[in-house]
Amino acid sequence: MAPPNRTNTIDFDAAKLQRLGFTGKRQPKLKPVSLAELHRQLNLQLQTSLDVERIVNLFFTEVQRLVSLDALTYLHQSSDVRLEFGTLASHSAGYRLSNEGEYLGELIFRRNQRFDEQELNQLESLLSSLLFPLRNALLYRAAVQSALRDPLTDTGNRIAMEQTLQREVDLARRSLQPMSVLMLDIDHFKRINDQYGHSTGDEVLKAVATTLKGKLRNVDMVFRFGGEEFLVLLSGTCREAAAMVGERLRLGILELQYLVQGRPLDLSISLGCATLLPAESVESLLRRADNALYVAKREGRNRLSMAG
Numbered sequence: 001m002a003p004p005n006r007t008n009t010i011d012f013d014a015a016k017l018q019r020l021g022f023t024g025k026r027q028p029k030l031k032p033v034s035l036a037e038l039h040r041q042l043n044l045q046l047q048t049s050l051d052v053e054r055i056v057n058l059f060f061t062e063v064q065r066l067v068s069l070d071a072l073t074y075l076h077q078s079s080d081v082r083l084e085f086g087t088l089a090s091h092s093a094g095y096r097l098s099n100e101g102e103y104l105g106e107l108i109f110r111r112n113q114r115f116d117e118q119e120l121n122q123l124e125s126l127l128s129s130l131l132f133p134l135r136n137a138l139l140y141r142a143a144v145q146s147a148l149r150d151p152l153t154d155t156g157n158r159i160a161m162e163q164t165l166q167r168e169v170d171l172a173r174r175s176l177q178p179m180s181v182l183m184l185d186i187d188h189f190k191r192i193n194d195q196y197g198h199s200t201g202d203e204v205l206k207a208v209a210t211t212l213k214g215k216l217r218n219v220d221m222v223f224r225f226g227g228e229e230f231l232v233l234l235s236g237t238c239r240e241a242a243a244m245v246g247e248r249l250r251l252g253i254l255e256l257q258y259l260v261q262g263r264p265l266d267l268s269i270s271l272g273c274a275t276l277l278p279a280e281s282v283e284s285l286l287r288r289a290d291n292a293l294y295v296a297k298r299e300g301r302n303r304l305s306m307a308g
């Protein structure tokens with residue numbers, strides 16, 4: 001038998017907030033003292049962080065003082081957030097959270113035992129304490145992310161690249177996993193700007209970035225760290241696999257049919273590939289990738305060169 005699932009929509013406008021227990025009216029069968037106390041505690045605790053994961057985890061832990069749960073899932077696709085706490089269970093109660101039209105994600109409570117009406121009322125009431133901390137954390141996350149993105153190509157910017165590289169190098173060292181980078185540059189990009197204008201140049205940059213992203217796995221990261229220079233970070237990737245990815249990207253750009261004034265542009269990229277050596281620094285890894293890129297340019301462009 002399929003488990004009974006409940007999906008509800010909650011719009012936390014002012015009226016709803018009142019209905020959830022701030023009107024002074026007692027709700028049937030609720031435990032007003034402990035519910036009120038939990039609201040008070042949640043209001044204090046959830047304000048202490050701007051981290052979405054920490055807030056949802058705190059909420060999951062605290063709510064269990066009133067309603068037992070086995071798991072909690074929180075999803076906010078456009079922010080790229082998917083959180084799972086606890087272990088999967090057969091019964092669920094899902095809520096679509098929004099505040100005055102602003103979508104704040106989906107929250108699913110899960111449990112092996114069916115939820116009763118009183119528990120659902122309590123959960124719904126407690127959700128109101130999550131609302132504003134969660135909204136603030138999502139806004140903060142969006143602000144941080146936009147500070148790390150290149151708005152033209154929607155790839156990571158130089159700051160993001162530096163932060164991520166250091167983290168990934170540390171991780172690769174600790175986990176003894178390989179890691180490679182591809183540094184790439186559009187060939188004769190200046191000619192495109194000179195011949196067709198800067199805005200066409202911008203459109204070409206966007207098309208190249210989109211093609212690169214389309215040819216990579218989700219876990220691979222693309223950064224635009226200079227005018228027409230990109231870095232692809234390939235975690236868990238050895239030299240041979242990185243060379244294959246580099247070739248795939250080179251061919252992808254070569255096959256890109258970008259039309260200007262009805263005619264396809266001749267587009268190509270040159271790439272330098274370097275694989276992290278034991279105890280190597282980020283600076284050294286980048287220097288080797290840059291040297292390899294220089295070799296690819298010198299040897300005629302539209303090619304991949306491997307760092308020694």
Ligand SMILES: Nc1nc2c(ncn2[C@@H]2O[C@H](COP(=O)(O)OP(=O)(O)OP(=O)(O)O)[C@@H](O)[C@H]2O)c(=O)[nH]1
Pocket residue numbers: 185186187188189190191193197198199200201202205226227228297301
């Ligand atoms: N449209 C546009 N052009 C940019 C941007 N950033 C840098 N550029 C241009 O990119 C060009 C880079 O030129 P070069 O460094 O000479 O390189 P190239 O013409 O690609 O030649 P090779 O790399 O040697 O193949 C310059 O004309 C810059 O003005 C940008 O954001 N938009």
